[in-house]
Amino acid sequence: MFFQLDDEQQTIQATVARFAREQIAPHAAEWDISEHFPRELLRPLADLGLAGMTIPETYGGTDLSRLTLAIVYETLAMTDLSVVVWLAVHNMVAGIIARWADDALRQRYLPGMAAGELLGAFSLSEAGAGSDPTGLRATARRVGDSYILNGTKLWVTSGNVADVIVVMARTSDAPGGAGISSFLVERGTLGLAAGKVEHKMGLHASPTTELIFTDCRIPVSHRLGAEGQGLRIALSALDGGRVNIAAGATGVAQAACDIARDYARERQQFGHAIAEFQAIQFMLADMAMQIDAARLLAYRAATLLDERGQATKEAAMAKCFATDTAMRVTTDAIQVLGGYGYTRDWPLERFMRDIKVAQIFEGTNQIQRVVIARALLKE
Numbered sequence: 001m002f003f004q005l006d007d008e009q010q011t012i013q014a015t016v017a018r019f020a021r022e023q024i025a026p027h028a029a030e031w032d033i034s035e036h037f038p039r040e041l042l043r044p045l046a047d048l049g050l051a052g053m054t055i056p057e058t059y060g061g062t063d064l065s066r067l068t069l070a071i072v073y074e075t076l077a078m079t080d081l082s083v084v085v086w087l088a089v090h091n092m093v094a095g096i097i098a099r100w101a102d103d104a105l106r107q108r109y110l111p112g113m114a115a116g117e118l119l120g121a122f123s124l125s126e127a128g129a130g131s132d133p134t135g136l137r138a139t140a141r142r143v144g145d146s147y148i149l150n151g152t153k154l155w156v157t158s159g160n161v162a163d164v165i166v167v168m169a170r171t172s173d174a175p176g177g178a179g180i181s182s183f184l185v186e187r188g189t190l191g192l193a194a195g196k197v198e199h200k201m202g203l204h205a206s207p208t209t210e211l212i213f214t215d216c217r218i219p220v221s222h223r224l225g226a227e228g229q230g231l232r233i234a235l236s237a238l239d240g241g242r243v244n245i246a247a248g249a250t251g252v253a254q255a256a257c258d259i260a261r262d263y264a265r266e267r268q269q270f271g272h273a274i275a276e277f278q279a280i281q282f283m284l285a286d287m288a289m290q291i292d293a294a295r296l297l298a299y300r301a302a303t304l305l306d307e308r309g310q311a312t313k314e315a316a317m318a319k320c321f322a323t324d325t326a327m328r329v330t331t332d333a334i335q336v337l338g339g340y341g342y343t344r345d346w347p348l349e350r351f352m353r354d355i356k357v358a359q360i361f362e363g364t365n366q367i368q369r370v371v372i373a374r375a376l377l378k379e
């Protein structure tokens, strides 16, 4: 596979890069320090069609290919990974609604999501359900035409600011994922409250919170798919989510590498630019080599998803490789800048703090290796 971006993709890439330069770059450091969620970006992102990338045009979306999504996230991540994370979750939730909800729910939520009026969140994880989601304990009990939700969900990206939340809860004790169902819950529903906001090492412009359900009543019509299909619905979004993270990690790594290269050309020590020292050159060469490989893996997985709707092994490879690469590249980029790289005068320390979590969420990189090995052993 050789990836030549078409005219439309090149235009989108340039437009997103300009948007990031003008609307995100001047504020990203401040948002990080003040832990500010920049909701004010959602409308302008929607004006560019980026809040409805997984929404069919009939509901106001732009319905872009997976490869185009990857290019968008890669480009935004060169400035701020936090924005990529909440925007990717929002688009993933919109995609789930577009695929699994009935027409009434689609009409009700998708146009508002595409317009940037409504923000989406996705709530699967719990205290006892991380890598193994079948451990989840939140319940949804059917009472007449309603379900009553109870339980505490954890780690919800945008949990305290989202308007539309896809929630996985148990409708029976059937083993494995068979007892898990999926629901759409609106912000403001009685019995739904946002709990603790996590104080994280990075990703400060993307809030992560608990969600607490206490006898929260929602109509049966807000169930997505059939009872027992919840885990399948959650997992159906995983390949795409992993490609998005791979693309975002590639963007972070590329931005870090660019800064390190430019700095190495300028910085003089021992009467030479440090770029003349082979130790520095080798670090830059390793960065460039690994970033190219990460990008190719991400684009390949995105293209396979576009072509056949599934790319489990390739998405896991891309996510694992790109995020491990970005962790290494941001660490080495700081090394190239020496003491300056360790300060807030440069964005590298933010990049390094932000990217760490990409080795953890959307399936940890150990789990990605489990997925890859399982696929290999079946071949």
Ligand SMILES: Cc1cc2nc3c(=O)[nH]c(=O)nc-3n(C[C@H](O)[C@H](O)[C@H](O)COP(=O)(O)OP(=O)(O)OC[C@H]3O[C@@H](n4cnc5c(N)ncnc54)[C@H](O)[C@@H]3O)c2cc1C
Residues within 6 Å of the ligand: 089, 122, 123, 124, 125, 129, 130, 131, 132, 154, 155, 156, 157, 158, 200, 203, 208, 357, 360, 361, 362, 363, 364, 365, 366, 367, 370
């Ligand atoms: C910033 C942030 C945002 C998040 N956003 C969301 C969100 O929007 N919605 C949501 O539902 N969740 C979200 N999550 C949760 C995230 O998906 C989980 O943190 C992740 O799945 C890992 O689960 P855990 O943290 O419980 O780790 P654990 O599963 O407890 O893992 C701990 C360690 O054990 C290892 N391990 C576990 N099982 C195996 C195994 N079988 N083989 C080898 N090693 C193993 C892991 O790799 C890891 O190193 C978010 C998390 C963070 C940190």
